[in-house]
Each structure stands twice: as structure tokens, then as C-alpha cells.
Amino acid sequence: MSNTPLLDVKALNVVFRTKSSGKLLATNRNHAVKNVSFSVHAGEVLSLVGESGCGKTTIGRILTGLESAESGTANFQGDNILGLSNAGFRPLRKHIQMIFQDPYASLNPRLTIEKILSEPLFIHKLVRNRVEARTRMAAMLKQVGLDPDALKRYPHEFSGGQRQRIGIARVMLVSPRIIIADEAVSALDVSIQAQVLNLLKKLQRSSGVAMLFISHDLAVVRHISDRIAVMYQGEIVELNDKQQIFENPQHEYTRLLLSSIPQVKARSTP
Amino acid sequence: MRYVTALTLGSRMISPVSDNQPLLRVENLCIAIQNAGQLQPVVRDLSFEVQASQTLGIVGESGSGKSLTVLAIMGLLSGSPVRVTSGKVWFDGKDLLQLSDAERRSIMGDGMSMIFQEPMTSLNPVYKIGDQIMEGIRHHQHCSAKEARTRALQLLEKVKIPDASTRIDHYPHQLSGGQRQRVMIAMALACDPLLLIADEPTTALDVTVQKEVLDLIAEIQQDTGTAIILISHDLGVIAQTCNFVAVMYCGEIVESSTTEKLFQRLGHPYTRGLIESIPPLHSDVEWLNAIPGQVPALNALPVGCSYQPRCSHAQAQCRQNPPVALLDDEHIVRCHFAQQLQGRAS
Numbered sequence: 001m002s003n004t005p006l007l008d009v010k011a012l013n014v015v016f017r018t019k020s021s022g023k024l025l026a027t028n029r030n031h032a033v034k035n036v037s038f039s040v041h042a043g044e045v046l047s048l049v050g051e052s053g054c055g056k057t058t059i060g061r062i063l064t065g066l067e068s069a070e071s072g073t074a075n076f077q078g079d080n081i082l083g084l085s086n087a088g089f090r091p092l093r094k095h096i097q098m099i100f101q102d103p104y105a106s107l108n109p110r111l112t113i114e115k116i117l118s119e120p121l122f123i124h125k126l127v128r129n130r131v132e133a134r135t136r137m138a139a140m141l142k143q144v145g146l147d148p149d150a151l152k153r154y155p156h157e158f159s160g161g162q163r164q165r166i167g168i169a170r171v172m173l174v175s176p177r178i179i180i181a182d183e184a185v186s187a188l189d190v191s192i193q194a195q196v197l198n199l200l201k202k203l204q205r206s207s208g209v210a211m212l213f214i215s216h217d218l219a220v221v222r223h224i225s226d227r228i229a230v231m232y233q234g235e236i237v238e239l240n241d242k243q244q245i246f247e248n249p250q251h252e253y254t255r256l257l258l259s260s261i262p263q264v265k266a267r268s269t270p
Numbered sequence: 271m272r273y274v275t276a277l278t279l280g281s282r283m284i285s286p287v288s289d290n291q292p293l294l295r296v297e298n299l300c301i302a303i304q305n306a307g308q309l310q311p312v313v314r315d316l317s318f319e320v321q322a323s324q325t326l327g328i329v330g331e332s333g334s335g336k337s338l339t340v341l342a343i344m345g346l347l348s349g350s351p352v353r354v355t356s357g358k359v360w361f362d363g364k365d366l367l368q369l370s371d372a373e374r375r376s377i378m379g380d381g382m383s384m385i386f387q388e389p390m391t392s393l394n395p396v397y398k399i400g401d402q403i404m405e406g407i408r409h410h411q412h413c414s415a416k417e418a419r420t421r422a423l424q425l426l427e428k429v430k431i432p433d434a435s436t437r438i439d440h441y442p443h444q445l446s447g448g449q450r451q452r453v454m455i456a457m458a459l460a461c462d463p464l465l466l467i468a469d470e471p472t473t474a475l476d477v478t479v480q481k482e483v484l485d486l487i488a489e490i491q492q493d494t495g496t497a498i499i500l501i502s503h504d505l506g507v508i509a510q511t512c513n514f515v516a517v518m519y520c521g522e523i524v525e526s527s528t529t530e531k532l533f534q535r536l537g538h539p540y541t542r543g544l545i546e547s548i549p550p551l552h553s554d555v556e557w558l559n560a561i562p563g564q565v566p567a568l569n570a571l572p573v574g575c576s577y578q579p580r581c582s583h584a585q586a587q588c589r590q591n592p593p594v595a596l597l598d599d600e601h602i603v604r605c606h607f608a609q610q611l612q613g614r615a616s
Contacts, residue, residue: 161564201557258551
């Protein structure tokens with residue numbers, strides 16, 4: 001890890017304004033993200049963990065240019081990416097990729113897997129022609145544990161776990177610097193979740209891509225992260241190495257979260 | 271006389287009336303789905319019992335048939351392409367599957383009631399929560415609106431809705447997810463049911479709220495002695511709330527036992543695979559011991575043991591239907607190698 005972080009977020013604030021019911025012209029302010037600062041180094045996995053409404057997803061959407069911030073900076077490779085126009089953000093999309101939660105909603109049902117996977121390759125000019133694209137895609141499908149035959153098929157022919165693998169293949173194909181994974185395994189059944197977690201960890205290790213892993217599940221977060229930021233009501237209440245978070249939690253809320261998780265106490269051997 | 275079925279859950283239970291008839295007995299229940307002119311089995315030969323004041327947990331992944339089983343018990347399958355093809359569901363001396371709609375309605379509510387997963391879609395958005403709770407009370411207990419309202423208020427206080435006298439006139443959208451689920455619980459408890467069926471009651475809730483709701487259900491059970499069937503995909507939730515566990519895979523119960531014994535001596539390779547798929551919270555593992563492959567499609571069930579294509583212990587013998595092995599009085603495993611494998615790490 002170098003000393004300059006790949007992504008450096010400082011004093012980020014996000015406020016959503018909704019029209020107030022009743023009074024004309026009045027607005028409700030919802031301070032969704034309050035003064036949040038964190039950094040992600042190259043090759044590192046940082047997790048944002050917290051319950052619904054804590055602002056973790058909003059941060060992911062800000063960093064992919066899908067939402068705008070009230071104040072603060074987010075330096076990616078030294079340049080502030082907040083407040084960029086759509087056109088200004090476009091070259092960054094090759095470097096900042098996103099894995100979404102819902103594998104049913106995040107793949108266009110009318111496109112074949114070949115079309116879904118080749119679009120980013122052509123948009124970012126990573127291949128010169130269809131033949132080259134097909135070779136790259138087939139190799140990537142093998143890496144994520146799918147048969148290259150998948151290229152001819154449509155999303156509805158795949159299970160949730162397989163679709164999430166396709167989503168991961170689409171992201172990995174453009175060799176990003178950082179992946180923002182928002183609840184990437186939450187919609188999956190536990191046996192499939194384990195397969196996809198193993199795959200994500202393997203690809204992250206072998207490619208050295210950094211990851212901002214957003215999740216509500218502390219056990220999943222422990223498995224995949226190097227460092228963890230615990231969020232509560234828009235603020236980061238604790239940010240530390242994962243060992244420290246689990247073995248020596250400092251904030252009361254972290255302790256509450258840890259104690260709320262129902263546990264299986266099984267003995268594998270008698 | 272004790273009734274013995276292929277898979278009987280919990281013959282001798284901690285209940286004080288252990289020799290009595292079970293409250294609910296499901297016998298060889300089979301459910302099939304009508305698909306392109308063919309009947310495909312989705313729940314196969316399912317049998318279990320629930321005694322008064324006990325909690326039975328049914329755990330399984332999507333498509334294992336756990337929700338269909340309770341929908342069949344509640345009589346909520348009629349009119350859909352899914353139907354019960356054979357089997358009996360005994361409740362309070364009657365076979366629920368033979369009842370007319372009117373007879374069934376008189377049992378629902380004060381005999382058994384259900385909590386659904388998504389409180390926003392199962393509450394009516396255009397009625398005040400108080401009115402929704404009162405509906406069942408007035409139907410079953412034939413009391414005045416005023417009496418029903420008093421009862422509804424008590425129930426809201428019982429499920430710990432703060433400021434219940436104001437909340438009773440609120441609409442579902444004015445409540446948080448956890449509060450809505452509390453209202454669902456209040457509705458389900460309105461007529462003091464003998465059996466409460468909860469289908470993934472906390473899956474849509476945050477983990478801290480989940481703990482509150484599970485604690486509340488346990489507390490109410492202690493007070494009222496209601497029997498509970500809790501359905502969940504989360505083994506942790508099951509382990510912490512249930513006395514008995516049934517693990518379902520591809521429409522069958524593959525293992526069932528008291529919770530304590532199940533987690534002491536995991537009998538079925540699938541149960542062990544499920545547990546090993548959960549990342550541990552208090553230790554680090556490099557790679558998860560994931561179950562390979564995926565749940566087979568209903569129209570392509572493997573021959574013999576339905577877990578056999580994914581099982582690391584599978585042998586030629588597994589292509590025949592596995593016997594039901596009794597590891598223990600109350601511990602039943604549907605596996606050829608139950609005796610050899612139990613306790614062995616995979």
C-alpha cells in the first residue's frame with residue numbers, strides 16, 4: 001500500500017430536500033450523510049456497515065456520480081470527483097465500477113449476456129473488434145465460474161447467484177481501480193452467498209483491485225474486509241481494522257450491533 | 271397411543287402434557303404445482319408435529335417448500351396453481367384439508383394465525399391499524415366496537431408500541447418497519463391463537479430491530495403458551511428461538527431434531543453445509559466451505575437423495591432414496607450415511 005490513498009473522502013455531507021406536506025414552498029431537510037471522512041488504499045477492502053437509513057448506500061451513489069453532495073471532497077487518484085458533470089465523470093467510470101444488490105434488476109432483460117458484457121469493453125475502447133471481445137468475455141466467464149456458452153443466453157435463463165456472477169464479470173472486464181459493492185451478496189441464499197463471497201475475495205486478491213464493500217451483515221463484512229467503518233444515522237461512529245472492531249469495539253452502537261446478531265453455536269466435531 | 275409417521279418430530283417433548291395429542295400434526299403432506307399440464311411435486315411426504323407452547327423452526331433456502339407448507343396448513347393455496355395432492359393436517363381433532371371455507375374461517379384467528387414477512391404489503395394501507403386489529407376481534411368474539419377497541423389498545427401496549435392510544439388511529443405508512451411488524455403480531459395475537467405461524471417475520475427488519483421482535487415473540491409465548499412455527503432462512507434466528515428444528519431441502523425434511531441436539535451432532539451433510547456457508551462472526555477463515563452447485567430445478571430433481579449432486583460424501587448408493595435414520599430419539603436424518611457421517615467435519 002502506498003501512502004497516498006486511492007480514494008480519499010473528506011468531510012462529506014449529503015442533504016436530501018423533500019417538499020414539505022402542508023406548507024407551500026417549505027422543504028424538509030434530511031441530513032443523510034454527516035461529515036463523513038475515510039480513505040481507501042490501493043488493494044484494500046474497506047467496508048461500510050450499518051442498518052437501513054444510515055447513509056451507507058448514499059455514499060456509494062455519491063462516489064459513482066449518481067447523487068450529488070452538499071459539501072466535502074472525494075479525491076480519486078488526487079483529483080476531486082465531487083461535482084463533476086456527467087461528461088466529466090465518464091472517463092472515471094472505467095476506474096470506479098459498481099456491483100449492485102439486486103441481480104434481477106441490474107441486468108437488462110432484453111440483452112444477451114454477450115451484449116451486456118461487451119458494452120463496457122467497447123465504450124471504454126478496451127478491445128478493437130468483436131473477436132477480441134469474445135475471447136476476453138469467454139475467459140472472464142470461466143474465471144467467475146460460468147460456461148462461455150452463457151454469452152448467447154439472456155439474464156432470465158440464470159439463477160440469482162449466476163446473475164451476480166455475470167454482474168461481477170461485467171465489472172472485472174474493465175479492470176477497475178476500485179469496486180463499489182452495495183449489498184452485493186445480500187439477496188442470495190446462504191449457500192450461494194458463500195460461493196459468491198469466495199469468488200469476490202479470490203478476484204479481489206488476484207487483481208489487487210480496491211473495494212468499498214457496503215453491507216448490513218457484520219459476518220459477511222468480517223469475512224471480506226481489511227478495515228471496517230460502522231455507520232449510524234449518517235455518521236461514521238467507529239472506523240478501525242477488522243480485528244479491533246470485532247475484538248475490541250469502542251463505540252456503544254458497534255457493541256449493540258454485535259450483540260444483536262443471532263448465532264449458531266454448532267460443533268462440527270463431537 | 272402415539273402416532274408414528276415416516277418422520278415424526280419430537281415424540282417426547284418438554285411440554286407438561288407430553289402424552290396428549292399434539293396440537294398440530296402434519297401427515298405425509300404432498301404439494302404439487304400445475305405446470306404446463308403436468309403436476310410437479312414441490313413438497314414431498316412431509317410429516318411433523320407441534321405441541322402446545324413449543325416453537326418449531328423450519329429452515330431452508332428459497333424453493334425448499336417451507337412457505338408452501340405453512341400456506342397449505344393455513345388453507346391459503348386454493349385458487350393458485352399450487353395444490354395439496356395428498357396428506358392430512360390434523361389440528362384440534364379436525365383434518366384442516368377437508369374443511370369447508372366457512373369451517374376453516376372459524377378456526378383461523380382464534381385457533382391459528384399467521385405473521386407474514388413483509389408488514390407493509392400485508393397491512394391494508396387505507397385502514398387505520400386499530401381498525402385492522404379490531405376486525406378479527408369483532409369477527410371471532412362478537413363484541414361491541416368499544417370492547418374491541420379496548421382490546422386492540424391492550425394488544426398494542428403488549429407488543430410495546432409506544433404511545434399506543436395515539437398510534438391506534440395511525441395508518442401503516444406512519445409507522446416504521448419494526449412497528450408495523452409489531453402491529454402484525456398484535457393482529458395475529460388478537461384472539462389468543464393456539465398456534466402462531468410466522469413466515470420470515472424478521473427478514474425485512476434491521477438486526478437490532480429483529481432482536482427486539484424475536485424477544486417480543488418469545489416473551490409472549492412465555493405468557494400465553496402459544497405454539498409457534500417459525501420459518502426462516504437464517505439458522506442463527508432458528509437456533510436462538512426454537513426448541514425444535516426441521517431442515518428442508520427440495521421439498522423434504524432432511525433433518526429434524528431438538529435444537530440442542532441438532533447443533534451438537536449435525537447429521538445431514540446439507541445442514542452442515544448450510545452452517546459452514548455462514549461466515550463466522552467471531553473468528554476469521556480464509557475461504558468459506560461453500561456448498562457447490564445450486565438447488566436443482568423442480569422439473570429436474572435428481573434421482574435418489576435430492577442433495578446427492580452437491581454432496582461431498584455422495585456415493586453410488588445415494589442414487590437410491592435415502593432411508594430415514596434415527597440418530598436419537600428425537601433426531602431424524604434422511605441420509606444413507608447418517609450414522610457414519612454424524613459429527614465428522616466435511
